Amino acid sequence: MENFTNDTIDTKQLPKFEEVVFTSLHPKYLRVVIINLVIFCASLILFFVFFSYYNDEIFSGRIWLIIGIMLSMFCLFVTFVSIAGFYKKGYAFREHDVLYKFGLISNNTVVIPYNRIQHVALHESLVSRIFDLAKIQIFTAGGSSSDIEIPGIEKEQAEKIKQLLMGKIQKQL
Template sequence: MENFTNETIDTKQLPKFEDVELTALHPKYLTVVIINSLLFITILVVGYFALLFFDSKNITTKFSIQLGIATAIVSICILLYSIISFKKKAFAFRNHDVIFRSGVIATNTMVIPYNRVQHVALHETFISRFFGLAEVEIFTAGGSSSDIEIPGIAKEEAENIKQLLMGKIQKQL
Protein backbone atom coordinates (compact mmCIF):
# COMPACT_ATOMS: atom_id res chain seq x y z
CA MET A 1 0.00 0.00 0.00
CA GLU A 2 1.35 3.42 -0.99
CA ASN A 3 1.73 6.18 1.52
CA PHE A 4 -0.63 9.07 0.87
CA THR A 5 1.02 12.49 0.95
CA ASN A 6 -0.57 15.88 0.63
CA GLU A 7 2.25 18.40 0.64
CA THR A 8 1.63 22.11 1.00
CA ILE A 9 2.35 24.17 -2.11
CA ASP A 10 4.16 27.46 -1.66
CA THR A 11 1.83 29.73 -3.61
CA LYS A 12 4.51 32.44 -3.71
CA GLN A 13 6.56 30.18 -5.99
CA LEU A 14 3.79 29.57 -8.54
CA PRO A 15 4.19 31.22 -11.95
CA LYS A 16 2.24 34.47 -12.18
CA PHE A 17 0.01 35.09 -15.17
CA GLU A 18 0.23 38.79 -14.31
CA ASP A 19 3.86 38.74 -15.49
CA VAL A 20 2.89 37.59 -18.99
CA GLU A 21 3.12 40.30 -21.62
CA LEU A 22 -0.32 40.49 -23.21
CA THR A 23 -1.07 41.52 -26.79
CA ALA A 24 -3.44 44.45 -27.23
CA LEU A 25 -6.28 44.24 -29.72
CA HIS A 26 -5.59 45.49 -33.24
CA PRO A 27 -5.65 49.32 -33.39
CA LYS A 28 -8.23 49.23 -36.21
CA TYR A 29 -10.64 47.57 -33.79
CA LEU A 30 -10.95 50.88 -31.93
CA THR A 31 -12.56 52.28 -35.09
CA VAL A 32 -14.98 49.33 -35.14
CA VAL A 33 -15.83 49.94 -31.47
CA ILE A 34 -16.44 53.64 -32.11
CA ILE A 35 -18.61 52.94 -35.18
CA ASN A 36 -20.69 50.41 -33.20
CA SER A 37 -21.10 52.90 -30.35
CA LEU A 38 -22.07 55.68 -32.73
CA LEU A 39 -24.69 53.43 -34.34
CA PHE A 40 -26.21 52.77 -30.92
CA ILE A 41 -26.03 56.47 -30.02
CA THR A 42 -27.75 57.30 -33.33
CA ILE A 43 -30.64 55.02 -32.38
CA LEU A 44 -30.79 56.71 -28.97
CA VAL A 45 -30.87 60.21 -30.51
CA VAL A 46 -33.46 59.20 -33.13
CA GLY A 47 -35.60 57.85 -30.30
CA TYR A 48 -35.27 61.15 -28.48
CA PHE A 49 -36.37 63.17 -31.52
CA ALA A 50 -39.16 60.69 -32.32
CA LEU A 51 -40.48 61.12 -28.80
CA LEU A 52 -40.41 64.91 -29.18
CA PHE A 53 -42.07 64.74 -32.60
CA PHE A 54 -44.85 62.23 -31.82
CA ASP A 55 -45.65 63.37 -28.28
CA SER A 56 -44.95 67.10 -28.55
CA LYS A 57 -48.28 68.07 -26.97
CA ASN A 58 -47.51 66.29 -23.68
CA ILE A 59 -43.82 67.18 -23.39
CA THR A 60 -42.84 70.45 -21.76
CA THR A 61 -39.83 72.46 -22.89
CA LYS A 62 -38.13 71.85 -19.55
CA PHE A 63 -38.61 68.08 -19.86
CA SER A 64 -37.34 68.03 -23.46
CA ILE A 65 -34.20 69.93 -22.41
CA GLN A 66 -33.64 67.57 -19.48
CA LEU A 67 -34.16 64.55 -21.72
CA GLY A 68 -31.80 66.03 -24.31
CA ILE A 69 -29.10 66.58 -21.68
CA ALA A 70 -29.62 63.04 -20.35
CA THR A 71 -29.35 61.66 -23.88
CA ALA A 72 -26.11 63.58 -24.46
CA ILE A 73 -24.63 62.40 -21.14
CA VAL A 74 -25.58 58.77 -21.80
CA SER A 75 -24.13 59.02 -25.32
CA ILE A 76 -20.82 60.39 -24.02
CA CYS A 77 -20.69 57.69 -21.33
CA ILE A 78 -21.32 54.96 -23.91
CA LEU A 79 -18.54 56.29 -26.14
CA LEU A 80 -16.05 56.68 -23.27
CA TYR A 81 -16.88 53.25 -21.86
CA SER A 82 -16.37 51.66 -25.28
CA ILE A 83 -12.98 53.33 -25.75
CA ILE A 84 -11.77 52.46 -22.24
CA SER A 85 -13.06 48.89 -22.64
CA PHE A 86 -11.08 48.54 -25.87
CA LYS A 87 -7.89 49.69 -24.17
CA LYS A 88 -8.34 47.23 -21.29
CA LYS A 89 -8.69 44.11 -23.46
CA ALA A 90 -5.59 42.02 -24.19
CA PHE A 91 -4.67 38.38 -24.78
CA ALA A 92 -1.78 35.94 -24.88
CA PHE A 93 -1.29 32.42 -26.15
CA ARG A 94 1.29 30.38 -24.26
CA ASN A 95 2.50 26.80 -24.63
CA HIS A 96 -0.28 25.35 -22.48
CA ASP A 97 -2.99 27.99 -22.16
CA VAL A 98 -4.69 31.13 -23.43
CA ILE A 99 -5.10 34.29 -21.35
CA PHE A 100 -7.70 37.01 -21.96
CA ARG A 101 -8.02 40.17 -19.88
CA SER A 102 -10.96 42.56 -20.02
CA GLY A 103 -13.02 44.82 -17.80
CA VAL A 104 -13.35 48.51 -17.12
CA ILE A 105 -14.47 48.72 -13.51
CA ALA A 106 -13.27 45.28 -12.41
CA THR A 107 -10.53 43.48 -14.32
CA ASN A 108 -11.42 39.96 -15.41
CA THR A 109 -8.55 37.67 -16.42
CA MET A 110 -9.40 34.25 -17.81
CA VAL A 111 -6.76 31.56 -18.19
CA ILE A 112 -7.94 28.49 -20.06
CA PRO A 113 -5.65 25.48 -20.51
CA TYR A 114 -5.70 24.01 -24.00
CA ASN A 115 -6.71 20.60 -22.66
CA ARG A 116 -10.10 22.13 -21.73
CA VAL A 117 -10.76 23.63 -25.17
CA GLN A 118 -13.49 21.75 -27.04
CA HIS A 119 -14.27 24.03 -29.96
CA VAL A 120 -12.97 27.18 -31.65
CA ALA A 121 -14.99 29.52 -33.87
CA LEU A 122 -14.01 32.49 -36.01
CA HIS A 123 -16.51 35.31 -36.54
CA GLU A 124 -16.52 38.48 -38.60
CA THR A 125 -19.13 41.18 -38.27
CA PHE A 126 -19.86 43.34 -41.29
CA ILE A 127 -17.91 46.28 -39.89
CA SER A 128 -15.00 44.12 -38.65
CA ARG A 129 -14.76 42.40 -42.03
CA PHE A 130 -14.46 45.81 -43.71
CA PHE A 131 -11.36 46.47 -41.55
CA GLY A 132 -9.93 42.96 -42.03
CA LEU A 133 -10.60 41.89 -38.45
CA ALA A 134 -12.16 38.83 -36.84
CA GLU A 135 -13.15 37.46 -33.44
CA VAL A 136 -11.93 34.15 -32.04
CA GLU A 137 -14.39 32.34 -29.77
CA ILE A 138 -13.07 29.59 -27.52
CA PHE A 139 -15.46 27.03 -26.03
CA THR A 140 -14.67 24.66 -23.18
CA ALA A 141 -16.48 21.57 -21.95
CA GLY A 142 -19.73 22.04 -20.12
CA GLY A 143 -20.84 25.37 -21.54
CA SER A 144 -23.26 26.28 -24.28
CA SER A 145 -21.70 29.69 -24.86
CA SER A 146 -18.11 30.60 -25.50
CA ASP A 147 -15.81 31.04 -22.54
CA ILE A 148 -13.56 33.59 -24.23
CA GLU A 149 -14.35 35.92 -27.10
CA ILE A 150 -11.27 37.72 -28.36
CA PRO A 151 -12.34 40.45 -30.81
CA GLY A 152 -10.21 42.79 -32.88
CA ILE A 153 -7.64 40.38 -34.25
CA ALA A 154 -6.34 40.68 -37.82
CA LYS A 155 -8.15 38.00 -39.85
CA GLU A 156 -4.99 36.17 -40.90
CA GLU A 157 -3.74 36.09 -37.31
CA ALA A 158 -7.19 34.93 -36.11
CA GLU A 159 -7.10 32.07 -38.62
CA ASN A 160 -3.62 31.12 -37.38
CA ILE A 161 -4.87 31.17 -33.79
CA LYS A 162 -7.79 28.95 -34.76
CA GLN A 163 -5.42 26.49 -36.45
CA LEU A 164 -3.14 26.50 -33.40
CA LEU A 165 -6.05 25.73 -31.09
CA MET A 166 -7.50 23.09 -33.41
CA GLY A 167 -4.06 21.43 -33.47
CA LYS A 168 -3.98 21.43 -29.67
CA ILE A 169 -7.45 19.87 -29.59
CA GLN A 170 -6.41 17.15 -32.09
CA LYS A 171 -3.36 16.25 -29.99
CA GLN A 172 -5.64 15.57 -27.04
CA LEU A 173 -7.78 13.05 -28.94
Protein backbone atom coordinates (compact mmCIF):
# COMPACT_ATOMS: atom_id res chain seq x y z
CA MET A 1 0.00 0.00 0.00
CA GLU A 2 1.21 3.48 -0.86
CA ASN A 3 1.89 6.04 1.82
CA PHE A 4 -1.36 7.89 2.23
CA THR A 5 -1.11 11.61 2.97
CA ASN A 6 -3.84 14.08 3.62
CA ASP A 7 -2.01 17.34 4.24
CA THR A 8 -3.83 20.53 5.06
CA ILE A 9 -4.06 23.10 2.27
CA ASP A 10 -3.29 26.68 3.18
CA THR A 11 -6.38 28.42 1.84
CA LYS A 12 -4.65 31.81 2.01
CA GLN A 13 -2.33 30.68 -0.78
CA LEU A 14 -5.10 29.63 -3.19
CA PRO A 15 -5.60 31.78 -6.31
CA LYS A 16 -8.47 34.24 -5.96
CA PHE A 17 -11.08 34.22 -8.70
CA GLU A 18 -12.09 37.71 -7.62
CA GLU A 19 -8.85 39.00 -9.15
CA VAL A 20 -9.75 37.65 -12.60
CA VAL A 21 -10.53 40.26 -15.23
CA PHE A 22 -14.02 39.48 -16.47
CA THR A 23 -15.20 40.27 -19.99
CA SER A 24 -18.41 42.28 -20.00
CA LEU A 25 -21.34 41.34 -22.18
CA HIS A 26 -21.44 43.05 -25.57
CA PRO A 27 -22.98 46.55 -25.36
CA LYS A 28 -25.50 45.63 -28.08
CA TYR A 29 -26.95 43.08 -25.67
CA LEU A 30 -28.39 45.93 -23.59
CA ARG A 31 -30.58 46.75 -26.62
CA VAL A 32 -31.73 43.12 -26.70
CA VAL A 33 -32.61 43.32 -23.00
CA ILE A 34 -34.58 46.54 -23.52
CA ILE A 35 -36.44 45.21 -26.57
CA ASN A 36 -37.36 42.03 -24.67
CA LEU A 37 -38.59 44.17 -21.76
CA VAL A 38 -40.73 46.31 -24.07
CA ILE A 39 -42.24 43.16 -25.58
CA PHE A 40 -42.87 41.72 -22.10
CA CYS A 41 -44.44 44.89 -20.67
CA ALA A 42 -46.52 45.52 -23.80
CA SER A 43 -47.79 41.92 -23.68
CA LEU A 44 -48.65 42.30 -20.00
CA ILE A 45 -50.56 45.54 -20.62
CA LEU A 46 -52.36 44.11 -23.66
CA PHE A 47 -53.36 41.05 -21.67
CA PHE A 48 -54.76 43.26 -18.93
CA VAL A 49 -56.64 45.45 -21.42
CA PHE A 50 -58.05 42.40 -23.21
CA PHE A 51 -59.04 40.74 -19.92
CA SER A 52 -60.65 43.89 -18.58
CA TYR A 53 -62.58 44.46 -21.84
CA TYR A 54 -64.45 41.19 -21.32
CA ASN A 55 -64.84 41.71 -17.56
CA ASP A 56 -65.84 45.35 -17.42
CA GLU A 57 -68.10 44.88 -14.39
CA ILE A 58 -65.06 43.94 -12.28
CA PHE A 59 -62.98 46.93 -13.31
CA SER A 60 -64.37 50.30 -12.28
CA GLY A 61 -62.61 53.63 -12.86
CA ARG A 62 -60.52 53.57 -9.68
CA ILE A 63 -59.41 50.00 -10.12
CA TRP A 64 -58.23 50.87 -13.65
CA LEU A 65 -56.11 53.65 -12.20
CA ILE A 66 -54.67 51.50 -9.41
CA ILE A 67 -53.87 48.58 -11.71
CA GLY A 68 -52.40 50.95 -14.31
CA ILE A 69 -50.11 52.49 -11.69
CA MET A 70 -49.14 49.04 -10.37
CA LEU A 71 -48.37 47.75 -13.89
CA SER A 72 -46.29 50.85 -14.63
CA MET A 73 -44.36 50.50 -11.37
CA PHE A 74 -43.80 46.81 -12.00
CA CYS A 75 -42.50 47.44 -15.54
CA LEU A 76 -40.21 50.22 -14.31
CA PHE A 77 -38.86 47.98 -11.53
CA VAL A 78 -38.23 45.06 -13.91
CA THR A 79 -36.54 47.45 -16.35
CA PHE A 80 -34.29 48.89 -13.64
CA VAL A 81 -33.31 45.46 -12.32
CA SER A 82 -32.63 44.09 -15.81
CA ILE A 83 -30.50 47.05 -16.90
CA ALA A 84 -28.57 47.18 -13.63
CA GLY A 85 -28.07 43.39 -13.78
CA PHE A 86 -26.65 43.71 -17.30
CA TYR A 87 -23.72 45.73 -15.97
CA LYS A 88 -22.96 43.13 -13.25
CA LYS A 89 -22.59 40.19 -15.65
CA GLY A 90 -19.24 39.02 -16.96
CA TYR A 91 -17.33 35.94 -18.01
CA ALA A 92 -13.76 34.70 -18.15
CA PHE A 93 -11.99 31.69 -19.60
CA ARG A 94 -8.88 30.58 -17.78
CA GLU A 95 -6.44 27.76 -18.41
CA HIS A 96 -8.47 25.16 -16.48
CA ASP A 97 -11.94 26.61 -15.99
CA VAL A 98 -14.66 29.01 -17.09
CA LEU A 99 -16.14 31.66 -14.79
CA TYR A 100 -19.43 33.55 -15.02
CA LYS A 101 -20.51 36.27 -12.61
CA PHE A 102 -23.95 37.74 -12.24
CA GLY A 103 -26.36 39.11 -9.67
CA LEU A 104 -27.61 42.45 -8.56
CA ILE A 105 -28.56 41.96 -4.94
CA SER A 106 -26.25 39.03 -4.29
CA ASN A 107 -23.10 38.60 -6.34
CA ASN A 108 -22.75 35.09 -7.73
CA THR A 109 -19.79 33.54 -9.49
CA VAL A 110 -19.99 30.12 -11.09
CA VAL A 111 -16.70 28.33 -11.73
CA ILE A 112 -16.75 25.20 -13.88
CA PRO A 113 -13.57 23.22 -14.56
CA TYR A 114 -13.22 22.14 -18.19
CA ASN A 115 -13.01 18.48 -17.16
CA ARG A 116 -16.63 18.66 -15.88
CA ILE A 117 -18.08 20.08 -19.11
CA GLN A 118 -20.15 17.53 -21.03
CA HIS A 119 -21.81 19.62 -23.73
CA VAL A 120 -21.74 23.14 -25.16
CA ALA A 121 -24.56 24.77 -27.13
CA LEU A 122 -24.84 28.04 -28.99
CA HIS A 123 -28.26 29.72 -29.24
CA GLU A 124 -29.59 32.82 -30.94
CA SER A 125 -32.95 34.33 -30.14
CA LEU A 126 -34.83 36.30 -32.78
CA VAL A 127 -33.92 39.64 -31.22
CA SER A 128 -30.30 38.61 -30.56
CA ARG A 129 -29.92 37.48 -34.16
CA ILE A 130 -30.85 40.99 -35.34
CA PHE A 131 -27.85 42.34 -33.40
CA ASP A 132 -25.58 39.40 -34.43
CA LEU A 133 -25.36 38.12 -30.84
CA ALA A 134 -25.57 34.63 -29.38
CA LYS A 135 -25.73 32.80 -26.07
CA ILE A 136 -23.34 30.03 -25.00
CA GLN A 137 -24.81 27.29 -22.81
CA ILE A 138 -22.42 25.07 -20.87
CA PHE A 139 -23.69 21.76 -19.51
CA THR A 140 -22.04 19.56 -16.90
CA ALA A 141 -22.82 15.99 -15.90
CA GLY A 142 -25.88 15.34 -13.80
CA GLY A 143 -28.05 18.26 -14.81
CA SER A 144 -30.98 18.59 -17.18
CA SER A 145 -30.45 22.30 -17.70
CA SER A 146 -27.33 24.26 -18.49
CA ASP A 147 -25.04 25.21 -15.64
CA ILE A 148 -23.94 28.46 -17.24
CA GLU A 149 -25.67 30.57 -19.86
CA ILE A 150 -23.54 33.44 -21.13
CA PRO A 151 -25.67 35.77 -23.25
CA GLY A 152 -24.65 38.83 -25.22
CA ILE A 153 -21.60 37.50 -27.08
CA GLU A 154 -20.95 38.40 -30.71
CA LYS A 155 -21.89 35.37 -32.80
CA GLU A 156 -18.42 34.98 -34.31
CA GLN A 157 -16.81 35.16 -30.87
CA ALA A 158 -19.40 32.72 -29.46
CA GLU A 159 -18.54 30.21 -32.17
CA LYS A 160 -14.83 30.54 -31.29
CA ILE A 161 -15.63 30.03 -27.61
CA LYS A 162 -17.70 26.96 -28.45
CA GLN A 163 -14.79 25.53 -30.46
CA LEU A 164 -12.41 26.27 -27.57
CA LEU A 165 -14.66 24.46 -25.12
CA MET A 166 -15.24 21.54 -27.48
CA GLY A 167 -11.45 21.24 -27.84
CA LYS A 168 -11.07 21.19 -24.05
CA ILE A 169 -13.75 18.47 -23.83
CA GLN A 170 -11.98 16.36 -26.50
CA LYS A 171 -8.67 16.61 -24.64
CA GLN A 172 -10.35 15.20 -21.53
CA LEU A 173 -11.56 12.10 -23.37
